[in-house]
Amino acid sequence: MKKKVVSLLVAAMTVASLTACGNSGSDAPAANPAPAPAENQEADPAPTPAESEAPAPAESEAEAEAPAPAADGEVISVGFAQVGHESDWRAANTKNYQDTFSAANGYELSFVDCDNDHAVQIETVRGFIEQELDYICIAPIQSAGWDTVLQEAKDAGIPVLIVDRAVDADPSLYTTALGCDMVAEGEAAGNWLAEYLNGEDANILVIEGSVGASATLGRTEGFNNIVSQNANWKVLDSQSGDFTQAGGQEVMESFIKSYSDFNVVVCQNDNEAYGAMDAMDAAGITYGVDGDVTIISFDATHDGLQYTLDGKITCNVECNPLQAGFAADVIQKLQAGEAVDAWTLVVDEAFVAPGITSNYAVTMSQEVLDGRAY
Amino acid sequence: MDNIKKLTKMKLFLPIFSMLLVMMINVIYDIASGNPPFGFFSISINNGILYGRLIDVLNRGSEVAILAIGMTLVVSASAGTDISVGSVMSLSGGLCCMLLAGYGVTNVSEYAVPLWVGMFAGIAIACVCGLFNGFLVAYMNIQPMVATLILWSAGRAIGLLLCNSNIVYVRVPSFQFFGAYCGIIPTPILIAAVCVAVASIVLKSTALGTYIQSVGINKKASRISGFNSAKIILLCYVICGLCAGIAGLVATCRIYSADTNNIGLNMELDAILAVALGGNSLGGGKFNLAGSIIGAYTIQAITTTLYALGVSSAQAPVFKAIVVILIVVIQSQPVKDYFKKLSAKKAGAKEAA
Numbered sequence: 001m002k003k004k005v006v007s008l009l010v011a012a013m014t015v016a017s018l019t020a021c022g023n024s025g026s027d028a029p030a031a032n033p034a035p036a037p038a039e040n041q042e043a044d045p046a047p048t049p050a051e052s053e054a055p056a057p058a059e060s061e062a063e064a065e066a067p068a069p070a071a072d073g074e075v076i077s078v079g080f081a082q083v084g085h086e087s088d089w090r091a092a093n094t095k096n097y098q099d100t101f102s103a104a105n106g107y108e109l110s111f112v113d114c115d116n117d118h119a120v121q122i123e124t125v126r127g128f129i130e131q132e133l134d135y136i137c138i139a140p141i142q143s144a145g146w147d148t149v150l151q152e153a154k155d156a157g158i159p160v161l162i163v164d165r166a167v168d169a170d171p172s173l174y175t176t177a178l179g180c181d182m183v184a185e186g187e188a189a190g191n192w193l194a195e196y197l198n199g200e201d202a203n204i205l206v207i208e209g210s211v212g213a214s215a216t217l218g219r220t221e222g223f224n225n226i227v228s229q230n231a232n233w234k235v236l237d238s239q240s241g242d243f244t245q246a247g248g249q250e251v252m253e254s255f256i257k258s259y260s261d262f263n264v265v266v267c268q269n270d271n272e273a274y275g276a277m278d279a280m281d282a283a284g285i286t287y288g289v290d291g292d293v294t295i296i297s298f299d300a301t302h303d304g305l306q307y308t309l310d311g312k313i314t315c316n317v318e319c320n321p322l323q324a325g326f327a328a329d330v331i332q333k334l335q336a337g338e339a340v341d342a343w344t345l346v347v348d349e350a351f352v353a354p355g356i357t358s359n360y361a362v363t364m365s366q367e368v369l370d371g372r373a374y
Numbered sequence: 375m376d377n378i379k380k381l382t383k384m385k386l387f388l389p390i391f392s393m394l395l396v397m398m399i400n401v402i403y404d405i406a407s408g409n410p411p412f413g414f415f416s417i418s419i420n421n422g423i424l425y426g427r428l429i430d431v432l433n434r435g436s437e438v439a440i441l442a443i444g445m446t447l448v449v450s451a452s453a454g455t456d457i458s459v460g461s462v463m464s465l466s467g468g469l470c471c472m473l474l475a476g477y478g479v480t481n482v483s484e485y486a487v488p489l490w491v492g493m494f495a496g497i498a499i500a501c502v503c504g505l506f507n508g509f510l511v512a513y514m515n516i517q518p519m520v521a522t523l524i525l526w527s528a529g530r531a532i533g534l535l536l537c538n539s540n541i542v543y544v545r546v547p548s549f550q551f552f553g554a555y556c557g558i559i560p561t562p563i564l565i566a567a568v569c570v571a572v573a574s575i576v577l578k579s580t581a582l583g584t585y586i587q588s589v590g591i592n593k594k595a596s597r598i599s600g601f602n603s604a605k606i607i608l609l610c611y612v613i614c615g616l617c618a619g620i621a622g623l624v625a626t627c628r629i630y631s632a633d634t635n636n637i638g639l640n641m642e643l644d645a646i647l648a649v650a651l652g653g654n655s656l657g658g659g660k661f662n663l664a665g666s667i668i669g670a671y672t673i674q675a676i677t678t679t680l681y682a683l684g685v686s687s688a689q690a691p692v693f694k695a696i697v698v699i700l701i702v703v704i705q706s707q708p709v710k711d712y713f714k715k716l717s718a719k720k721a722g723a724k725e726a727a
Contacts (some may be wrong), residue, residue, distance in 0.1 A: 238686065254682060257427055
């Protein structure tokens with residue numbers, strides 16, 4: 001009897017955790033298209049923070065080239081508290097900041113890789129405030145828990161830019177925010193599909209990302225906006241593949257058995273698309289430019305774009321990691337004393353397989369792939 | 375009537391009944407929506423491979439079934455659970471891919487070391503993890519959940535470090551084979567079948583099963599009767615680690631990459647649930663391996679059913695929870711007692727008449 005009660009309890013706990021899983025992405029990032037979705041990273045024990053990384057090499061570089069050829073002869077010091085280095089996407093994002101805020105451009109960048117540790121990130125920002133830097137950029141690991149440190153920055157009179165992801169804090173506490181618009185990404189995919197199908201019927205299957213993640217919500221909403229404008233489009237089913245390849249494969253296997261008449265598959269990140277392609281290969285369904293099924297994917301990672309170049313993923317909508325230019329524009333405006341918008345949109349591009357031309361997307365070629373920063 | 379009674383008294387009756395109950399949901403749904411009623415059970419050969427929802431259940435349930443073998447033994451011998459198995463799966467896959475690709479490389483189409491070296495290392499590290507857990511539990515007398523909590527958090531982190539926090543792709547057909555198809559049958563099904571067969575043969579043909587149960591029922595008494603209780607518990611944890619290693623490699627080969635963030639995520643809970651659904655007591659002692667394996671496939675049947683019904687992903691966890699609660703309640707002692715009483719009454723009434 002007692003043992004049964006114990007087993008019941010454990011089962012109940014398991015169930016509770018199953019249910020809880022559904023929300024794990026709720027405080028997740030505004031934009032993380034990375035192969036390793038940040039929702040999961042947060043749940044995981046992050047590798048111990050690398051303390052040695054604290055003073056960025058950019059600082060010493062700036063010292064070496066002391067007279068920086070800035071426009072007004074003054075070096076602008078910028079602190080950047082980066083999330084970590086969990087993916088190619090993130091690495092490209094970091095490199096872009098380091099290149100843009102270089103000594104040659106008149107900046108002194110203090111770059112700190114916070115290794116997915118929220119506490120380290122808060123301390124990093126405190127450090128920036130103590131160093132009395134001119135500007136602080138934060139790519140928040142978590143959306144919650146920022147009020148105190150943002151207030152400290154405000155009291156110190158340092159403008160704060162929230163980049164890439166969003167924070168749950170009063171907008172008056174920071175100067176401005178910038179990032180990708182997930183709804184716009186979903187709409188871009190829909191608009192391209194409307195153009196590509198040119199009035200043909202669409203029976204669509206959607207493999208969503210993690211339940212509750214902002215990328216999932218935004219991309220679903222944006223795509224559905226376009227679906228509702230097309231009377232002959234039908235979303236047959238929409239299931240979560242958790243942003244993983246295994247998830248995409250399992251969901252696609254099931255879709256294939258439930259529906260025989262689909263011609264469009266929308267995967268909300270590249271990893272899910274890889275899994276969906278494996279499942280279709282096994283079932284003998286042809287896809288891509290020459291096949292029966294059109295695949296749309298998001299993220300446009302290097303591997304994903306390789307598939308686009310090969311004509312397998314017909315359209316791949318990017319989530320742009322090259323955001324530093326947008327941040328630099330905002331800082332230049334602030335420097336000139338101009339007003340800035342509360343929100344700056346980082347413009348995303350879409351890529352389509354060779355042989356297709358589109359008003360909404362760039363046609364893929366080897367040069368485009370080689371020219372990508374990541 | 376007697377036959378039915380015999381049937382319901384069988385140990386495996388309730389686990390099998392639960393699984394059929396889950397599958398019946400599909401039959402009802404198919405009838406309601408006008409499809410052929412047994413669409414869920416149909417198996418065909420499509421594109422040169424076995425094709426059907428039942429095959430999906432067997433294929434996708436392989437990892438949990440393999441984990442359930444080790445978990446059953448651990449639960450029986452130590453009256454506790456090994457919650458590190460999911461993490462150890464990720465670690466084993468991560469080490470294997472790291473060796474096959476070379477450190478820091480994220481995408482290869484050629485092995486850096488022979489395939490067997492990578493596979494062996496993956497399984498070896500999992501066994502070492504099992505040894506570590508077993509040592510803490512058997513010789514340090516640390517509670518199993520606390521002892522395995524260490525690797526639960528550290529295992530995945532080490533895997534991430536090994537893979538430099540990247541997803542490492544090994545795009546070689548002989549590596550993908552273990553997660554794809556062997557002839558017409560999905561390879562994971564074969565691997566799971568071999569694991570189950572080996573485990574049951576060893577447990578049946580040697581006295582190991584008896585030793586484990588007796589240690590689980592009373593550790594002290596077993597020691598006094600001459601068993602080395604600590605050694606037996608240690609062995610159970612090593613077997614559990616071995617199972618986690620095999621499951622990790624299957625999950626890795628399926629996606630021909632070490633996605634250390636996601637491989638085996640929350641799978642320890644599925645493995646524990648499988649043991650519970652199989653009618654095993656989590657308090658240790660007597661165990662029923664076949665029940666656990668059926669439990670594992672029942673969990674996968676629920677997932678596959680939810681996909682088949684097209685339950686939206688936001689609601690799926692709630693449906694899963696309801697089904698699991700129902701199954702656990704059916705198998706609980708008070709409900710069993712109630713039915714026993716009911717049938718006793720009936721028998722009494724018959725006699726009186």
